[in-house]
Amino acid sequence: MRRRTTGIAALVAVAALALAGCSSSGGGGGTGDGGDDAPFKVIAFTSGNQTPIGAWWVKAVQAKADENGWDLTMIQGDFDFQKMNPQVESAIGQGADAIFDGFTDYASIGSIITAAKDADIPIFAMDSGTEATDAFVVNITTNQQGLVDSTLGALDESLGGLEGKNIMVIGHDPHPGIRLRASLAEKDLKAAGAIIAGGEIQKVKSPATGRTEALAIVADYLTAHPDGLDAVWVGWDDAALGASKAIDEAGSDAKVTGSDATSEAIAAIEAGGSFLATINQPWPEVLDTVTDDIIAFQKDGTMPAENFVAVDTTLVDKANAADITPSDKL
C-alpha cells in the first residue's frame, strides 16, 4: 500500500514538474522587446494556399523568415478552417512572438483571434478583411473603392459613358473582398445611370466552378437578350474569363473587366477580344510592408501606426499589359 502511495506521489510530482516546465517555456524566444537571443518565433497561416497567390505567399513568407532568421511555423489550411484553426491554436499554445495571417478573413478565424489575444501575441495580416478590426495589429489590403473606380472608368471610356448602358455585375459572396467590390460596383453603376443586367448582382456559388458558372450566366442572358448587354463587370479574373468566352461565342460586342491580373487574363486583354481590363494588386509590396512591421515589432516592440491600410491598385489594359507581372507568376 505504501509502495503504491509513493508511486502515485512520484507520478504527481513528475506531472507537476512537467506542467511547470510547459508553462515556463510558453512564449517565443525573441519577444517584441528584444529580450533574449532565442530566434523570433512566427506562426504564419493561410487558408488560400491552393490559389496561385496563396501558394506564392507561402514561399515568399518562408523566404522572409530565412532572410530575417525567424523560427517559422507555416500552416496551410486548404480552405478547411476546421482543419486549420486548431493547428494554429495548437501552435499558439506552444508559444510564439508574432502571428502572420495571409489572405484569411478574420470572420473565419474567431477562435485563432481569441487564442492569440489570450496569449498576448499580435496578429499581422495581409488581405484578411475589408475593414478595420481590433483582431489585427495591422491588416494591409487593397483599396476596393479605387479598384472599382478604375474598372468602371475603363468601361466608361470604352462604352462612351455608362448612362443607359446594360451592365452585368458578377460577384461571389463568400469572399469578402469580391463581395465588397461587387456591391460598390453595383452602387456606382446605378449612380452613373447604368442598368444592372438581370436586376441584381449575379452570384457565382463556388470559386472552383466560377468560370463555367459565369459562362452559363452570361450565355443564357445573351440568349434571352441578344442585344441587351454592353458590359460585364466581374469581381475576379477566372469568372471574367468565363464571361468573356460567352460574349465571344455569342458574337456580342460587350466588354468585360476582371480583377487579379492573372496571366490568362492579361493574355486575353492583349489578344484584344472582349476582355478589356483587369486589376493588379501589389501583393509583393504589401508583403514587404507587413514584414517591415513585424521586424519593427521584433526589434523593440513597436506596433504599426494603423491597424488597417488599403493600398492603391493598378488598372491593367492593353496599354500596359505587357509590363505587368501576372499574379500567378510572382
Add this chain to the structure above:
Amino acid sequence: MTTTNVPVQPRTSIGKFLVQGGTTIALLALIVFFFAMRPDVFLTFTNVRNILFQVSILAIVAGAQTLVMVVGDFDLSLAATSSLSGSAVASLMLGGMPMAPAILIGLVVGLLIGIGNGLLVAYLNLSAFVATLATMTSVIGLAYLVTQGTTLFNLPDGFNALGQGRLLNVPLPVYIAIAIAVVLWAVLRFTTTGRKWYAIGGNVEVSRLSGINVRRGRLMAFAAAGLISAVAGILLAARLGSGSAVQGSDNLLFSVAAVFLGMTVIKSGQANLVGTMVGVAIIGVMSNGLNILGVNSYVQQVVTGLIIIAAVTLSGLKTRER
C-alpha cells in the same frame, strides 16, 4: 387487445401515372413552363443549342456514373478524375507533346484511376464510398501537383477546337456526348456485359451463384467510368481552353443527381442511361430557364435540391410499390 387493420388504398391510375412518369412529366412541365414564360427565347435553336452545349460534359460524366450505379456502387472520384485527365493533357501539350499522344495519356490516366477504384471495391472489398472518397482526395492532390495550383492555358488551337468547334452550327461536345450516350445505352441494353452489370446491381449473391464473375464485372464498370470521365475532363479543358485542378468539380454532385432522377424513369427503379439523360436534361433545362428568367443562383440551388428530393421520393414510392 384489439388490432386494427388499416385498409390499403389502391393507387388510382392517375396516381400511378404520376409516380411512374413523374420525372419525365417534370421535364416536360419545366419545358412548357419556361416556354410559356419566354416563348420568344426558350425553344429557339440558339437556346436549345445553348442548353445542349452546357450539359454535354455533365451528360458524359453522368453516363460514367450510371455504369457504376448499375452495378450497385457509386464513384465519388469521377469529377476529380476528369479534372486530372484534362489537366494532364493540358500540361503535356504545354510541355511540347503533340495533341494525340497527350490525349491518349489523359485517357490512360482516367482508365488507371478507374481500375484502381475497381480493384479497391471489387477485390479488396472496400466500400465504394470509402474507396472512391479516398481516391478522390488523392486525385485532387495529383491534379494540384500537375497544375502547380495554377490554371494551364494557351492550349493548341486544334485541341481547343474539340471543345469549341462546331459542326452544322452545333458544338462538337454535343455530338460526342450523344455518341457516348448511345454507345453506353447499347452496351447496357444489348450486350452480355450490360446484362451482367444489371444482374450484379440487382443481387450480388444471386449473380455469383448464376456464374457471373461479380468482381470482374464491378472492376470493368469502374474502369469504364474512369475512362469516360477522362473524356469529359479532356473535353472540358478544350471547351474552356484551359485546365485546372478543380474545374468541373460540380459535375460530381450533378451526375449523381442525374442518375437518381433517371432511376425514377423506369419501373424497376434501377440506374439506366435513358433516365440519366432525362435527369441531365432536367438539370440543364432548369438552370438555363431560371437564368433566362433572372432567378437568383442561390434560389436555383435550392430548387435543384428540392427536385432531387422529389424524384428520389418518387423512386422510393415506386420501389415500395414493387
